[in-house]
Each structure stands twice: as C-alpha cells, then as structure tokens.
Amino acid sequence: MELNSLTLDETKEFVLSLGQKSYRGEQLFSSLNRHKILDIQKIHQLPKEFRDTLETQSRINKIKILNRFDSKVDDTKKFLYLLEDNNIIESVYMKYDHGNSICISTQVGCRMGCSFCASTKEGRIRNLTAAEMLNQIYIMENDLNLTIDNIVLMGSGEPLDNYENTLKFLNIIHDPKGHNTSYRNITLSTCGIIPRIYDLGREGVPITLSISLHSPFDQYRSQIMPISKKYKINELMEACKFYTRTNNRRLTFEYTLIEGINDREEDINELVKILKGINAHINLIPLNPIKEYNMNRPSKNNVEIFYKKLKKIGIPVTIRKEKGADISASCGQLRRDYLDKTQPN
Ligand code: SF4
The missing domain is CATH 1.10.150.530 (DNA polymerase; domain 1)
Known part of the structure; x- marks a missing residue:
C-alpha cells in the first residue's frame, strides 16, 4: 500500500x-x-x-533530487528527480507575478510521439503514481522553502494517458486537509485524447485544460502529432466545447510555432474557423529546437507578425515568455541529455 x-x-x-x-x-x-x-x-x-x-x-514513496539547475537570468529552476526504480523525471519551478509555479511530469517518457518533443523518443516507460506526482511538488517546496501556488501538468508524459493516477493526484492536491490547491490554479495539458476530455469534463474537477493544438489542419497536425491520425480536429473542438460548457472554464490552446509548418497565413484563417464558438485563448510558443528533430523556430519578427494578426482578428493570444533561457530545454530534454551522458549507446 x-x-x-x-x-x-x-x-x-x-x-x-x-x-x-x-x-x-x-x-x-x-x-x-x-x-x-x-x-x-x-x-x-x-x-x-x-x-x-x-x-x-504500508510504505511511503520517496523520490530524490538528482540534480538542480538554477537559471542565472531569472528564478527558474529545473529539477531532475530519481525515482525509486532508478527512472528519472524532471520538473520546473518558475516564479511569476501571480505566484510560484511548477510544471510536473506525469509519466516516464511518453508514447504520444509528438515530433517536437524529447520526452517521446523512447516511448512510454511507465506511468507515475499519484505519490510520484505529489512528491515533485513537496520535495521542491521543501528544497526551495516556498509554497507552490500554481501547478501545470505539462512536463514529460500525457496526463490523460495516465488518467486514474492523474485524477487521484488532482483529488489529493486539492484536498483542504492537504495541500489545498484550488482547481483553478491547476492546468492540465493534453495532446487531445478525446474520450478522456469528455470523462474529465464529467468529473467535476474544474481545472484549466490546455490543448496542444499546433496546427488547425489535420494533414499538418498529424505530421507533428500522431494522435491527430486517430482524433480529428473537428471532433477535438466538439470535446473542447463540451469541457468549457460543463466546467465553465476558458481553454488554452498551445501552439508551438514551427517555421514553414504552422506559421502561415492559411493557418491563421483556419484557426479563426475552428475556434469559432469556443471560449479559448491561444498561447504561442516559439519552438525550442531539439537536436533529435530537424525543425526550426520562426524569426522573432515572424512570431510577432503571427501574434499581431491573431490579435487583430479578435482571438485572445499571448506569446509564452521564455523562462530560464540559459537552462532552457524543451519538454524532456533535460532527462534526455542526462541519459545521453550517462548511458552507453
Ligand atoms: S508533447 Fe506531451 S504528449 Fe506530446 S510527446 Fe511530448 S510529453 Fe507526450
């Protein structure tokens, strides 16, 4: 137990x-x-x-800090954790005006295969237990001597592919007898496992849902996100509408800008079409290139143009502020680098 x-x-x-x-x-x-x-x-x-x-x-699950990387340009800190079975996961601490945030992992590796993501290179190794998700927060709080206000499930792993443990984690972290984190201060990022979005909508846990969209076209989205071969964008949008209706929450769409893939005029026009009637905002993320894949970040100017066009049309949009640029690594990259250095090929 x-x-x-x-x-x-x-x-x-x-x-x-x-x-x-x-x-x-x-x-x-x-x-x-x-x-x-x-x-x-x-x-x-x-x-x-x-x-x-x-x-x-019974027993208590414990994880250990294997390494901590502190940014010299801001307060961002990245943690590599060692699990009891010697698997490694990562979490990130970020300080914002609205409080202390943590981005946690929900799986070791990931089987979703998004082409811009280092977490998926070896597929899913295993699901994290609720305790392993909680421990990422508690150990970080103890180490940094602070309280985490906002939690983002956006590290390695697809939380909805580890549904039962993720729900347990949400239940425990929200409990007033425990950490007492408001559901409104929790964001779950998903690549779009549609049946689970409906399930989550019915659970009565009004967390913010963040959908990794990255392209409004099935044809392009499925090139960078294999999940899109199974679940089409129009079905995804219906699930999003259901979630916002049942939870009265605004959605976020994550949109990693990749040069020549999804930063074109037709992407803007299609975005306008598919987002019609959805209470949502778009978070633009200029690509953090990873060495495993050959894709480029658009120029700063092109990111700005894309942003301004969406704004002009009336779509709520932000550009994600880069945190910890000097220790910056895309999702899973830190763990990947560690493994590359420590394991023979
Ligand atoms: S972006 Fe998320 S869902 Fe996609 S492979 Fe990476 S961890 Fe998995």
Missing part, C-alpha cells in the same frame, strides 16, 4: 481496516500532504504503536 498515493477517503478506509479510528486517517493524510512528512516514524501525531503497524502494512 503506497500511503502517499491515497486520497483522504482511501486513507481513512485504510486506517479503519487496521482497527484505528477515522480521525487517525485525517492526521495521517495531513501529515503527508500538508506537512509533507515523508517518513512514517516522523509522524509524531500518531502513536508509536500505530506508526510501527503502518511500517509493516
């Missing part, structure tokens, strides 16, 4: 099954998720005898 992957209700059920009262479950849950005590014997609120029982009947 992985204690720090349990929701509050599950924790209570578990302690009841060990012959304890339900309030011990609350104490245990808060110790793990509010006070971030990741050692059973250090949870002094619980009697020693019960701590001993917990140690024989």
Whole structure:
C-alpha cells in the first residue's frame, strides 16, 4: 500500500481496516500532504504503536533530487528527480507575478510521439503514481522553502494517458486537509485524447485544460502529432466545447510555432474557423529546437507578425515568455541529455 498515493477517503478506509479510528486517517493524510512528512516514524501525531503497524502494512514513496539547475537570468529552476526504480523525471519551478509555479511530469517518457518533443523518443516507460506526482511538488517546496501556488501538468508524459493516477493526484492536491490547491490554479495539458476530455469534463474537477493544438489542419497536425491520425480536429473542438460548457472554464490552446509548418497565413484563417464558438485563448510558443528533430523556430519578427494578426482578428493570444533561457530545454530534454551522458549507446 503506497500511503502517499491515497486520497483522504482511501486513507481513512485504510486506517479503519487496521482497527484505528477515522480521525487517525485525517492526521495521517495531513501529515503527508500538508506537512509533507515523508517518513512514517516522523509522524509524531500518531502513536508509536500505530506508526510501527503502518511500517509493516504500508510504505511511503520517496523520490530524490538528482540534480538542480538554477537559471542565472531569472528564478527558474529545473529539477531532475530519481525515482525509486532508478527512472528519472524532471520538473520546473518558475516564479511569476501571480505566484510560484511548477510544471510536473506525469509519466516516464511518453508514447504520444509528438515530433517536437524529447520526452517521446523512447516511448512510454511507465506511468507515475499519484505519490510520484505529489512528491515533485513537496520535495521542491521543501528544497526551495516556498509554497507552490500554481501547478501545470505539462512536463514529460500525457496526463490523460495516465488518467486514474492523474485524477487521484488532482483529488489529493486539492484536498483542504492537504495541500489545498484550488482547481483553478491547476492546468492540465493534453495532446487531445478525446474520450478522456469528455470523462474529465464529467468529473467535476474544474481545472484549466490546455490543448496542444499546433496546427488547425489535420494533414499538418498529424505530421507533428500522431494522435491527430486517430482524433480529428473537428471532433477535438466538439470535446473542447463540451469541457468549457460543463466546467465553465476558458481553454488554452498551445501552439508551438514551427517555421514553414504552422506559421502561415492559411493557418491563421483556419484557426479563426475552428475556434469559432469556443471560449479559448491561444498561447504561442516559439519552438525550442531539439537536436533529435530537424525543425526550426520562426524569426522573432515572424512570431510577432503571427501574434499581431491573431490579435487583430479578435482571438485572445499571448506569446509564452521564455523562462530560464540559459537552462532552457524543451519538454524532456533535460532527462534526455542526462541519459545521453550517462548511458552507453
Ligand atoms: S508533447 Fe506531451 S504528449 Fe506530446 S510527446 Fe511530448 S510529453 Fe507526450
């Protein structure tokens, strides 16, 4: 039993099954998720005898900081974490005016195959447990001595491809007896697994959904995002409408600008068509070229032109501010570099 992957209700059920009262479950849950005590014997609120029982009947998942990269140009910090099975994941801390943000990973690797992404090179190795997602936040908070206000599920992995664990993570991190993060301060980024978008819409967890769109044309989108071969853009837009209706949330569309692929006039015209009737804004991300793939970032001027045209048409749009430019690496690149340096070919 992985204690720090349990929701509050599950924790209570578990302690009841060990012959304890339900309030011990609350104490245990808060110790793990509010006070971030990741050692059973250090949870002094619980009697020693019960701590001993917990140690024989359950365990706490732990991850370690393998390396930390601090930007010299801003407050961005990238963390490489070592999991218990020696897999490696990465998270990023970013400081904004609106608070402290973390971008976490949800899988080791990813099987979605987006061509601009280093996380997918070896496919999906495994799903992360809820505890492994939570630990990325708690360990970072402890290390930096701060509280994370905003959480983005946009690191390595497709969160909706690890649906059950992601839902558990959302439940635990939101719980007022734990970290108490508002759903409104959580953003989940997906490449667009349509059935799961509908499922999430029905769950009643009004987080912000961020869709990796990257092209308004199936023909082009499927060249850079294989998921698009399975789920067409018009179906994706219907799922997005459903999500905004059921959760009353504005969507974000992530749009990585790639020279000559999706930065053309016809892309703008088509974007206008497909986004009609959707409460959404577009976040433009000038491509961070990765060495595994041969694609280029458009010039600064062309990014600006694309942005201004969308704005003029009335589409809410922003250009993502580059954070930690000196340690900047696209999704999964840090882990990839580490593996390249440490593992023989
Ligand atoms: S962009 Fe996201 S969904 Fe696509 S391969 Fe990378 S991690 Fe997976």
